[in-house]
Amino acid sequence: xxxxxxxxxxxxxxxxxxxxxxxxxxxxxxxxxxxxxxxxxxxxxxxxxxxxxxxxxxxxxxxxxxxxxxxxxxxxxxxxxxxxxxxxxxxxxxxxxxxxxxxxxxxxxxxxxxxxxxxxxxxxxxxxxxxxxxxxxxxxxxxxxxxxxxxxxxxxxxxxxxxxxxxxxxxxxxxxxxxxxxxxxxxxxxxxxxxxxxxxxxxxxxxxxxxxxxxxxxxxxxxxxxxxxxxxxxxxxxxxxxxxxxxxxxxxxxxxxxxxxxxxxxxxxxxxxxxxxxxxxxxxxxxxxxxxxxxxxxxxxxxxxxxxxxxxxxxxxxxxxxxxxxxxxxxxxxxxxxxxxxxxxxxxxxxxxxxxxxxxxxxxxxxxxxxxxxxxxxxxxxxxxxxxxxxxxx
Numbered sequence: 001x002x003x004x005x006x007x008x009x010x011x012x013x014x015x016x017x018x019x020x021x022x023x024x025x026x027x028x029x030x031x032x033x034x035x036x037x038x039x040x041x042x043x044x045x046x047x048x049x050x051x052x053x054x055x056x057x058x059x060x061x062x063x064x065x066x067x068x069x070x071x072x073x074x075x076x077x078x079x080x081x082x083x084x085x086x087x088x089x090x091x092x093x094x095x096x097x098x099x100x101x102x103x104x105x106x107x108x109x110x111x112x113x114x115x116x117x118x119x120x121x122x123x124x125x126x127x128x129x130x131x132x133x134x135x136x137x138x139x140x141x142x143x144x145x146x147x148x149x150x151x152x153x154x155x156x157x158x159x160x161x162x163x164x165x166x167x168x169x170x171x172x173x174x175x176x177x178x179x180x181x182x183x184x185x186x187x188x189x190x191x192x193x194x195x196x197x198x199x200x201x202x203x204x205x206x207x208x209x210x211x212x213x214x215x216x217x218x219x220x221x222x223x224x225x226x227x228x229x230x231x232x233x234x235x236x237x238x239x240x241x242x243x244x245x246x247x248x249x250x251x252x253x254x255x256x257x258x259x260x261x262x263x264x265x266x267x268x269x270x271x272x273x274x275x276x277x278x279x280x281x282x283x284x285x286x287x288x289x290x291x292x293x294x295x296x297x298x299x300x301x302x303x304x305x306x307x308x309x310x311x312x313x314x315x316x317x318x319x320x321x322x323x324x325x326x327x328x329x330x331x332x333x334x335x336x337x338x339x340x341x342x343x344x345x346x347x348x349x350x351x352x353x354x355x356x357x358x359x360x361x362x363x364x365x366x367x368x369x370x371x372x373x374x375x376x377x378x379x380x381x382x383x384x385x386x387x388x389x390x391x392x393x394x
Contacts, residue, residue: 010034012295012322012349030293031322031349044268044285046295047277049080050249051116051265052130052168052196052241057085057099063247065100069107069115076250080267080277082116084130087144097139104136114277118163119144126151126179127170130193130241134162134278151179158188164281166239168193170224171201172210177222178229185235185308190284194226194380195240195263197255202370202380203227203337211257230336230366230383237284237306237382238368239265252291261291261377268297268305283307284382292377295322298369300384308385315356315386317341321371321379323348329372334365361390 015029035043054061055068065083072081083100100117107115118132121144131154133139138161158165165188170178181189194201200208204220218224223232230236240263242249254260266287267280280286284306287296298319303309321327326348332341334356341354350371359365365388369381 047079051082061245068247080114087119129165238288240288325373
């Protein structure tokens with residue numbers, strides 16, 4: 001049955017349900033954010049999905065692409081999904097692109113689900129990237145370049161195409177340290193995967209090491225971690241993903257040497273269609289989660305996640321997080337790794353304003369937010385970049 005819900009007030013809402021004969025059997029929805037239209041225009045809403053999913057086409061997973069899309073759409077209730085088959089494995093296992101070229105249109109559903117296709121580019125020297133295409137027919141020159149090619153060659157090939165390359169599991173020592181490329185803000189590399197069922201690449205020594213083994217992580221100082229990349233000046237938003245190998249994106253299954261929690265990516269989009277999701281991805285309007293569908297957003301001086309701007313004013317952060325459990329830890333990071341605000345809220349919903357007093361004209365700073373819930377789930381809000389100017393320059 002379809003439930004029609006008409007809230008009487010604006011703000012966060014959670015729907016509770018129970019069995020009529022068993023009132024003690026309770027269920028509660030994820031948080032829902034109810035807002036009024038702004039000047040008659042639709043406001044951005046948070047859509048959830050995966051962009052790192054495999055099937056048997058890539059030669060090392062189970063299931064077929066149609067099963068993966070059906071699972072994402074009908075079981076997980078995702079709003080979008082990207083299939084990223086390994087197009088080149090050691091030994092030269094390249095798949096036939098014609099199998100996938102039309103799947104994005106075939107598996108999409110109007111105003112409810114967007115299917116993307118792409119491939120995973122692998123390099124033992126330069127790390128791995130998921131290349132997602134806006135349209136499957138856009139393959140062209142951005143198709144797989146083979147194992148061992150350097151990042152510069154891949155990013156050069158992506159230029160001018162509706163394609164993005166997302167570095168993933170950068171902390172994993174099974175490949176060389178991630179080569180982030182020569183451009184600090186490459187238009188075809190707007191995002192980085194901060195978590196998957198392999199583990200978290202946020203910072204050295206984090207409690208979610210690759211494949212549950214700290215010895216499988218790169219040491220600090222090799223620029224293999226997301227915080228190190230941000231500190232170096234790279235401008236990328238965050239994704240979290242499954243890297244699922246059983247055509248069940250987002251499903252939390254136990255698997256040797258993997259975390260049972262699959263990551264998910266949220267995008268703030270004004271429309272639930274291909275253009276809307278794609279624009280949110282390329283503009284870095286994303287949040288990442290280990291699986292909790294919490295609602296999170298923040299602004300700096302009125303600018304939203306993913307944006308870059310100039311201002312003569314001190315950075316003022318406005319933050320809202322509506323959790324699926326009690327938020328036990330909330331941290332604002334400046335310039336990658338400087339924890340400039342640390343709180344222990346002890347409640348599910350957090351809204352606050354905070355001004356960073358420690359900046360000066362001429363400085364460029366990035367800010368991102370991480371929340372940790374009592375159930376262990378982590379939520380990351382993509383960075384915002386701000387350069388302080390003198391008043392006469394603003």
